[in-house]
Amino acid sequence: MNRQQLITQIRHKRSFLCIGLDTDITKIPKHLLATEDPIYAFNKAIIEHTADLCIAYKPNIAFYESVGAAGWLSLEKTMTAIPDNVFTIADAKRGDIGNTSAMYARAFFQNMSFDSVTIAPYMGADSVQPFLGFTDKWAIVLALTSNEGSKDFQVMRLATGETLVEKVLKTSFDWGCTADNTMYVVGATQGAAFAEIRKIVPNHFLLVPGVGAQGGSLAEVVKYGMNADCGLIVNSSRAILYASVGEDFAEKARAEAKKVQQEMEQLLDNSGF
Amino acid sequence: MNRQQLITQIRHKRSFLCIGLDTDITKIPKHLLATEDPIYAFNKAIIEHTADLCIAYKPNIAFYESVGAAGWLSLEKTMTAIPDNVFTIADAKRGDIGNTSAMYARAFFQNMSFDSVTIAPYMGADSVQPFLGFTDKWAIVLALTSNEGSKDFQVMRLATGETLVEKVLKTSFDWGCTADNTMYVVGATQGAAFAEIRKIVPNHFLLVPGVGAQGGSLAEVVKYGMNADCGLIVNSSRAILYASVGEDFAEKARAEAKKVQQEMEQLLDNSGF
Numbered sequence: 001m002n003r004q005q006l007i008t009q010i011r012h013k014r015s016f017l018c019i020g021l022d023t024d025i026t027k028i029p030k031h032l033l034a035t036e037d038p039i040y041a042f043n044k045a046i047i048e049h050t051a052d053l054c055i056a057y058k059p060n061i062a063f064y065e066s067v068g069a070a071g072w073l074s075l076e077k078t079m080t081a082i083p084d085n086v087f088t089i090a091d092a093k094r095g096d097i098g099n100t101s102a103m104y105a106r107a108f109f110q111n112m113s114f115d116s117v118t119i120a121p122y123m124g125a126d127s128v129q130p131f132l133g134f135t136d137k138w139a140i141v142l143a144l145t146s147n148e149g150s151k152d153f154q155v156m157r158l159a160t161g162e163t164l165v166e167k168v169l170k171t172s173f174d175w176g177c178t179a180d181n182t183m184y185v186v187g188a189t190q191g192a193a194f195a196e197i198r199k200i201v202p203n204h205f206l207l208v209p210g211v212g213a214q215g216g217s218l219a220e221v222v223k224y225g226m227n228a229d230c231g232l233i234v235n236s237s238r239a240i241l242y243a244s245v246g247e248d249f250a251e252k253a254r255a256e257a258k259k260v261q262q263e264m265e266q267l268l269d270n271s272g273f
Numbered sequence: 274m275n276r277q278q279l280i281t282q283i284r285h286k287r288s289f290l291c292i293g294l295d296t297d298i299t300k301i302p303k304h305l306l307a308t309e310d311p312i313y314a315f316n317k318a319i320i321e322h323t324a325d326l327c328i329a330y331k332p333n334i335a336f337y338e339s340v341g342a343a344g345w346l347s348l349e350k351t352m353t354a355i356p357d358n359v360f361t362i363a364d365a366k367r368g369d370i371g372n373t374s375a376m377y378a379r380a381f382f383q384n385m386s387f388d389s390v391t392i393a394p395y396m397g398a399d400s401v402q403p404f405l406g407f408t409d410k411w412a413i414v415l416a417l418t419s420n421e422g423s424k425d426f427q428v429m430r431l432a433t434g435e436t437l438v439e440k441v442l443k444t445s446f447d448w449g450c451t452a453d454n455t456m457y458v459v460g461a462t463q464g465a466a467f468a469e470i471r472k473i474v475p476n477h478f479l480l481v482p483g484v485g486a487q488g489g490s491l492a493e494v495v496k497y498g499m500n501a502d503c504g505l506i507v508n509s510s511r512a513i514l515y516a517s518v519g520e521d522f523a524e525k526a527r528a529e530a531k532k533v534q535q536e537m538e539q540l541l542d543n544s545g546f
Binding site: 158 | 295333335336338339340341342345346349364366367368369370371373374376377379380384385393394395396397398399400401415418419420421422423424425426427429430431432434437440441444
């Protein structure tokens with residue numbers, strides 16, 4: 001999916017919601033455990049009940065790997081259940097030497113048709129560049145994450161005076177990262193740090209985790225992070241997926257997603273988008 | 274496997290060789306493609322011909338994921354072919370928020386019985402700590418990698434005067450990383466940088482990629498990196514795996530591994546280990 005298609009989707013759905021498919025076999029409704037592939041059955045129901053309210057789905061790859069080859073099959077099947085016009089994010093946090101990153105790109109972009117993959121930048125240029133050479137595919141590079149550990153290195157000052165996050169953003173331009181092939185992860189829990197990041201990447205889309213269960217505020221994210229093309233994809237996982245653990249889980253998930261979408265519609269209206 | 278068992282293995286085999294199972298379906302001998310699971314058939318033959326010469330195997334997870342669920346099955350079967358007394362490394366470069374890192378730990382430590390997993394430190398404390406709580410299991414944290422992109426961030430000076438690598442090493446102690454549960458990746462292509470790193474982590478084992486195809490020198494690594502317990506696990510992948518693409522691939526791989534083991538034996542003898 002290219003940038004214009006993504007923006008069109010936001011405009012039509014009045015939403016910039018991404019639903020994180022952090023599907024945990026120990027948390028899904030018990031009645032699904034009798035089905036052949038409970039993880040897929042859960043995801044399929046969630047997708048069918050929310051695809052008109054969100055613009056992206058983000059399977060968290062760890063949750064699928066944690067149940068072995070069967071989990072990988074559930075993931076492959078889940079991808080076929082997502083409509084083509086919804087953006088897909090493999091939340092994998094990959095990144096390795098060039099020939100290995102190329103293998104990960106093949107796994108997610110070619111074998112499973114993901115639109116994007118999240119990437120850790122610690123290993124530098126050749127760990128990210130293999131993800132850039134695919135038409136209408138995206139690298140989503142970790143910048144400022146939403147977890148407590150983000151304070152360990154990401155916000156450190158370098159000898160040059162900038163923070164590590166700022167250095168990562170600027171350096172990625174040298175790798176060929178543009179607003180048409182790259183997004184950045186910026187955690188919602190970091191509040192005003194958004195403003196500093198927007199000075200460096202005014203046009204890029206930002207993937208924003210940490211709203212909801214992790215405590216970030218949607219209004220705050222919009223205030224500091226929205227740009228003329230919206231420029232935001234805001235993720236919610238647990239609050240939507242596990243809104244109910246009964247047989248009504250999909251309807252309750254829809255109701256929760258609808259609440260977020262309506263809040264987003266109001267914010268988009270206010271901004272004149 | 275605990276530290277003492279690893280050291281005993283090095284002492285008995287006169288080797289600190291790790292064989293990287295970067296098994297590429299496009300590079301393995303053509304006659305294997307007729308078997309039910311060519312990747313497993315290749316790995317099994319390599320393991321049977323080299324297990325007395327090396328002390329560790331390191332499947333590169335990207336190569337398995339790149340062929341989908343079938344690749345994950347090949348990986349699970351490969352793990353059953355590795356003798357229990359050989360150390361195993363999931364070269365996965367994972368790292369995510371706490372609940373997600375815990376899922377990756379489950380995938381590699383519990384479901385597949387790996388002894389260790391490589392981890393990218395960009396996300397800080399809670400991305401690494403979930404890997405530390407398992408008896409006789411190891412986190413292998415990226416410090417100074419062997420690729421060109423390692424120059425982008427890892428060797429940068431911070432405002433405090435230290436490099437990012439030095440900061441990662443020191444900070445990891447605060448997370449509970451000890452010489453009994455943590456190793457660090459230090460690329461062989463970085464030569465004298467080893468000496469600086471050894472000042473900070475004199476006792477830890479270091480996993481050293483980049484010898485062979487990537488150009489690092491074994492004698493140089495030993496000169497700057499060896500400690501009283503050896504303290505080194507040196508990886509070779511392509512030079513051994515693809516020594517021949519004929520039906521004699523496993524014998525040729527053994528011959529190549531034997532050459533490295535003999536060089537290591539000499540170096541261990543010289544050091545009085």
